[in-house]
Amino acid sequence: MRWIEVKKSKNLNGVVSIPGSKNSSLPILTACCLAEEPVILKNVPNISDIRVILNILSSMGASITKDKNNTYKIDTSKIRQANIDPKKSSSYRASYYFIGAMLAKHKKVSLGYPGGDNFGTRPIDQHIKGLEALGAKFSFFHDYYEVEADKLIGADIYFDVITSGATINLLMAAVLAEGTTVLRNSARDPEVVDLSLFLNEMGANIKGAGTDTIVIEGVKKLTKAVHCIIPDRLIAGSLLMSTGITGGSICVTDVIPDHLIPCIAKLEEAGLEVIVKENSVTAISNGITEGVHIKASMYPGFPTDLQQPITSLLIGANSHSIVEDTVYPNRFKHCLELNKMGADILMKEGNVVIPGRKKLKGSVVYASDVRAGICLILAALGAEGTTQIRGIEHIERGYENIVDVFTSLGANITICEDIDSEEVVEEFNVL
Template identity: 65%
Template sequence: MRWIEVRKSKSVNGNISISGSKNSSLPILTACCLSKEPIVLKNIPHISDVQVIYDIINSIGGVVSKEAGEVMIDGSKIYNAFIDPEKSSKYRAAYYFVGALLAKQKRVSIGYPGGDNFGSRPIDQHIKGLEALGATFTFYKDYYVVEADNLVGADVYFDVITCGATINVLLAAVLAEGRTTLRNAARDPEVVDLAIFLNKMGANIKGAGTDTIIIDGVQELRGTEHTIIPDRLIAASLLMSAGVTGGTVVVNNVIPEHIHNCIAKLEEAGMEIIVGENYIKATCPGNLTGINIKTGMYPGFATDLQQPITALLIGADTHSNIVENVYPNRFNHCIELNKMGADIIMREGSVIIPGRRTLKGAWVHASDVRAGISLILAGLSAEGVTRITGVEHIERGYENIIDMFSGIGVDIKICEGSSIDEIESEFEEIYG
């Protein structure tokens, strides 16, 4: 068993360069399957979700080569679109292979979405959009099959704003016949990054970053080079560490516009934020004040930042309210934070964080990527030692997380050994 140990930090200080975005890398890596020529990508993070993508591409005949900070993907020899259900169940966004492979392979077999464990992530909008282009779905116990002899452009209205479905239908539409219009589309920076990448390959996409995206299908896509945008979620979480402990954190290689909503909330809570062209500096000059947050799709406050900011607000002078509008059941981290003394009140789709709480280290579990960062942030202010299991979830989204936090003065390490019960039993034998 592996776990992360975090000890209380008096203050954090340092400069950190932000790695490439996980949520941009995954669809762009998958989109490489659309081209018969090699693609060169830069700033791809070294995380476990990305390794799953590499494994899937290799398993269907593609070639992945890594050298000197670059990754080359050659999809010219992809010979089928059977995605091993065991591989695809390891992370949620494996469904992007449906959009990326359907036009060429005509038939895609894939397992159901896996990944984070915080409630249902339905694929109904994926189905709706792809069926509008001419696809048919057949569902089995452990996998489903998507088929289309010919994809034809269509007018697609998403019932809810969904980044995943926007990306999946966009991938399918670039090689479809005629025009596809996506309405009520996601506006996330990762959607824009994908559209820029696809246009470099020869696609004809307009409107990315707005709620209406227009795709005129082309017959083929060519090779290109592309640099992935920085990870806005990692950048924002690191800024919060300065608010948890005091001190100063500077994040470099960022696009500040991508987290403007989060910056506004940190300032509202009492942090001082200085924004440069490609850096953000965060300090916490005094006590924090409780705030109200409602999550939403971009440009609203990101659901992926709801969990880390919860840890920040535990120490505020007044209570805070968070309403989770994207994934109403995404509060597993609050159960764990309460083990440490947070006293968070959970309701249907929302929480109240009382504030003015002193945390104590405990054994806690990271049930998903962002819950893990929330627990690490909580550990920075907790008395004693915080031990976090579920390391594999954290590694899905954070590259070299120990080095990242150690670089700003956090006492953190990964441990490996006995089970929790055995460790606690040994502790009782020694100390009674």
């Protein structure tokens, strides 16, 4: 068994270069299946979710070559079928991207149901609705499902709710469909825009990405491209939040500050000083914060993936806070773990009340998903004594060398492992 051990840390200081976005990399890596020539992707993060998707691509016949600085050359031209091992595709939630990426070329896709984070259901009804509008047919079985389409034909599609996953999936499916597809009430996330840029670089015709209406003119084929993944705004935001707990000054570089506007606004409201430059953001704090109200919503609102780490920041605030999540109303398992440490958070349907003025004590806690893990690390940095965080495999799905990053900033944090534990890791074949 492996776990992260954290002791109280004060005055974190330093500069961190932010890696590529996990939530951009996953669909873009999948979208490589659309190309008829090799593509080059730069700034791909070295995290376990990426290794899973590379393993899937490799097992289907893709040629993958890794260069320095997290750059990959990916050639999917030899993939002849799209029957994906249900176990592999069920190991992370974004497996459904393979439908949009492979259906037009291969006519049939078979894969396991979405897995990954454990904080409530992630319905795929909007994916199904949109793909059926393009001409796809779904068949559901015990541990996998199949999607078939002899031909994809453009359609006018309205999403009942704003969903980044379905927007991304339909973008990929529509680029090789016949005619025009219009996606209405679309997600506006930077990751959606990044995917659209990549597809256009390969020869797609997409307009309106970043707005709620996206228009896709189908093309016959996609070719080679060179693309650099955008920086991970969620990692940047989490690191900036840590200064409000420990005090100090942290500068995140190689970021796009516009992607962090909701986070910056709430940090300033909580009492942190934030300095924004062209490609960096610095947060400065003396560790004294004020309570704020957070309402997590779709972009450009406050990100649901940052409501967990900011909860840790608000525990010691001088006044109470309310955190509401309109995207995933049940995403509050981290609060049960924080209460083990003395947070006394009151949990309701869709929101929590954080009383503030609480001193945390180290405990043994469990990270139920990626963002819950970073939340617990932040809380542990301000807690008296030692905190043991289990379930670190979830943290490693989204954060590259996070222990080393915090150590470089002055945190007292280490990875521990039982010497008798054995782990088998399946790696993909990279030439």
